[in-house]
Amino acid sequence: MSVLFLLLCGIILALIIAAISSPFWRKDPTNTMLVSEQAAQDQEREDLKVEREVLSHSLQELEVELAQGRLEPEDYSRLKATDERRLLHVLDRLEALKPESTAEQTPSASTPLPRTSWAAAVIPGLLVLVLSSGIYGYLHERTIPNLVDLRTQMGTDAPDPLKMVARLEARLRENPDDLQGQVMAGRSYMALERIEDAKRAWSKVLELDPRNHEGHFHLGVILVETRKFDDPEMFQTALAHFDKVIADLPTQPGVNWYRGLVLWYLKRYRETEEAWATAFKNLDPGSQDAQFVKAALAKLRAGETPF
Numbered sequence: 078m079s080v081l082f083l084l085l086c087g088i089i090l091a092l093i094i095a096a097i098s099s100p101f102w103r104k105d106p107t108n109t110m111l112v113s114e115q116a117a118q119d120q121e122r123e124d125l126k127v128e129r130e131v132l133s134h135s136l137q138e139l140e141v142e143l144a145q146g147r148l149e150p151e152d153y154s155r156l157k158a159t160d161e162r163r164l165l166h167v168l169d170r171l172e173a174l175k176p177e178s179t180a181e182q183t184p185s186a187s188t189p190l191p192r193t194s195w196a197a198a199v200i201p202g203l204l205v206l207v208l209s210s211g212i213y214g215y216l217h218e219r220t221i222p223n224l225v226d227l228r229t230q231m232g233t234d235a236p237d238p239l240k241m242v243a244r245l246e247a248r249l250r251e252n253p254d255d256l257q258g259q260v261m262a263g264r265s266y267m268a269l270e271r272i273e274d275a276k277r278a279w280s281k282v283l284e285l286d287p288r289n290h291e292g293h294f295h296l297g298v299i300l301v302e303t304r305k306f307d308d309p310e311m312f313q314t315a316l317a318h319f320d321k322v323i324a325d326l327p328t329q330p331g332v333n334w335y336r337g338l339v340l341w342y343l344k345r346y347r348e349t350e351e352a353w354a355t356a357f358k359n360l361d362p363g364s365q366d367a368q369f370v371k372a373a374l375a376k377l378r379a380g381e382t383p384f
Contacts, residue, residue, distance in 0.1 A: 122174045125167050132164040133257050140291060161261060165244060168258075238265060256285045263295060272303055290325065293318040294332055301335060312339045330356040334370060341383065350377055
């Protein structure tokens, strides 16, 4: 009997110890949810950073393809609007996902432990199962709106340029050293013919990236198109901008045309002919731009004013 009594006491004692110690080995469901949510946000942030770089590269490629005549203007406008709209969404989401500086909230050491019962050995397993299903549903509900929003962002409707510029300006006031933001602002100002704002944006681009091809090209164009009189020093400044682009993109037709134009004003006619011939070779022969350059070349070679 004594052996049976001791065995029964041992079983009862083990059950009591398990019930009392269950709060220490039971997982905190709140902490589990927070960790899962943070992991999902970290992964989303990394994915968005990759997408931001891809979109930035895509926008640069569109500029090159348009200038080389490999892309029609209407296709360029549509693709550019789509990429810029998606890029704005990505930047907004990255801004929202910035880690907060506040300290993580942790349970106080003085927080009383929850009361236990004889059912404590069963409840933790059920609780973990319920919470796992809840976390999966929570993350699934977050994913569906993101996919719907992505479809909306990739739609064919063009964005309101004024609203887009207002958002860009607000972003750049907080972070004026955002290179891609300044590039997008420069393009938008050019489209809206806000030339002084465009000039400031492209100047900031070159301050951040002195070798930026687009910045040099647009500043050179602004100098040529907004001149009040034919100042040789101004033409030399514009030529310096175009030369920086030509050094890396020697066959780029848009830059060669403007470079030839500046050289013509500087009375360097042989170099003008070379620049315009290069531009013509890299344009679609059937395009209006190619016909325009061809006519200018013919007049130049005949000793006439080419435009």
